[in-house]
Amino acid sequence: MxxxxxxxxxxxxxxxxxxxxxxxxxxxxxxxxxxxxxxxxxxxxxxxxxxxxxxxxxxxxxxxxxxxxxxxxxxxxxxxxxxxxxxxxxxxxxxxxxxxxxxxxxxxxxxxxxxxxxxxxxxxxxxxxxxxxxxxxxxxxxxxxxxxxxxxxxxxLSAGQSAMRIEVRSFGFKYGVMNDADLTFDVRCLPNPFYIPELKSKTGLDPAVSGYVMSFKEAQTLLEKLTDLIDYLIPLYEKEGKAQLVIAFGCTGGKHRSVTFAEAVAKHLTDSGKTIRLAHRDIEKR
Structure with missing residues (x-):
């Protein structure tokens, strides 16, 4: 104790x-x-x-x-x-x-x-x-x-331990933006799996959907640039004493592209030693 x-x-x-x-x-x-x-x-x-x-x-x-x-x-x-x-x-x-x-x-x-x-x-x-x-x-x-x-x-704090709590979330713009997000990234610029019949009813948690989203060069480049930006920003927020950072990814319905990117960024941060909380706000909505 x-x-x-x-x-x-x-x-x-x-x-x-x-x-x-x-x-x-x-x-x-x-x-x-x-x-x-x-x-x-x-x-x-x-x-x-x-x-x-x-x-x-x-x-x-x-x-x-x-x-x-x-x-x-x-x-x-x-x-x-x-x-x-x-x-x-x-x-x-x-x-x-x-x-x-x-x-x-x-x-x-x-x-x-x-x-x-x-x-x-x-x-x-x-x-x-x-x-x-x-x-x-x-x-x-x-x-x-x-x-x-x-x-x-x-x-x-122990060496290497961060005081800041990081939350990574996905959401659908059609259901409203996340007002409490500190960083919001719109990934509607990428091809939408919704229009692929065999992917429409699935989500970004399914390898078939995430594989489709990340199969495009644009998606890979975007993920690389976003992770670079987030890696750069986190120490700056920590230096200013920020206690919580909410990173949100939005697409049209909050089921495919945003979920794929939230999962990918969450994995990247976890692999970097960060403790994060991951949530998909609209993944269950029809």
Whole structure:
């Protein structure tokens, strides 16, 4: 079991950190009291693998309960759970600017009588109790969101593992476009198996149909160019911190050409080491 505790200065990027962890498969809980962390950890142990990756955000919003965080971390480690603590920090000036831009109230606003600088200083003193438990320290003062996400991926992803979820889909234009697709490719420019009597009732999953579609030089060239383009784009999307990429192929009815190309591109990406999800939206429609 892998547990991550995200803590640090308010306004330093804990929400972004938890979003990243959620994208890579962690079950995430924001602002959970430390004592409940231990109880939840016990539930996870008893569930036998249903919760093998969990992330908590714990900070001064928890009030007096927050000061039991150190004990909670020790208790979970004594249970045999691998607990990593990530501490996010930021300069006072940047935090003050972020709160001004977002118009959010600092958790210690009332305690500091509305003085944001005093609130930050008070929070720093309160957080000293957990600094010796920290496994990873990240200062986000001069870090862009994309750079911060990249650091999180470097820490929590295995070598070669991608944080981005890739979906490859086929569809038929006659039933409407895929509005959630990031990349949509129209393959209606290729010969249509629909007009071949023995292929009309089959789909691109049938070797006879896919063989017919790919028998044309134009189809082979198009597939080569599209895979080159997709291979080029994926690292760029990953660099910008994109969590999901939907690649859609459309033909008239969504049964022949689009299915053939979706299958071919999905195989190409899988062979390249990518984890993808493949779906054919309109393949069962008449």
């Amino acid at each position: 892998q547990f991550v505790v995200v803590t640090g200065i308010s306004g330093s990027g804990k929400s972004t950190a938890i979003d990243v962890l959620e994208d890579i498969g962690y079950y995430c809980i924001d602002n959970m009291p430390p004592e409940l962390m231990v109880k939840f950890a016990d539930i996870c142990v008893q569930s036998e693998g249903n919760f093998d990756k969990v992330a908590f955000v714990a900070d001064v919003r928890g009030g007096a309960l927050f000061f039991k965080l150190k004990d909670a971390i020790t208790d979970m480690r004594n249970m045999g759970i691998k607990v990593k603590v990530i501490f996010l920090d930021c300069s006072d000036e940047v935090i003050m600017r972020r709160y001004k831009e977002t118009r959010r109230r600092h958790p210690l606003y009332e305690i500091a009588n509305g003085n944001i600088r005093d609130a930050i200083e008070t929070e720093r003193r309160l957080l000293e109790s957990v600094r010796d438990e920290v496994d990873y320290y990240i200062d986000t003062s001069s870090t862009s969101t994309a750079e911060f996400k990249s650091k999180m991926y470097d820490i929590f």
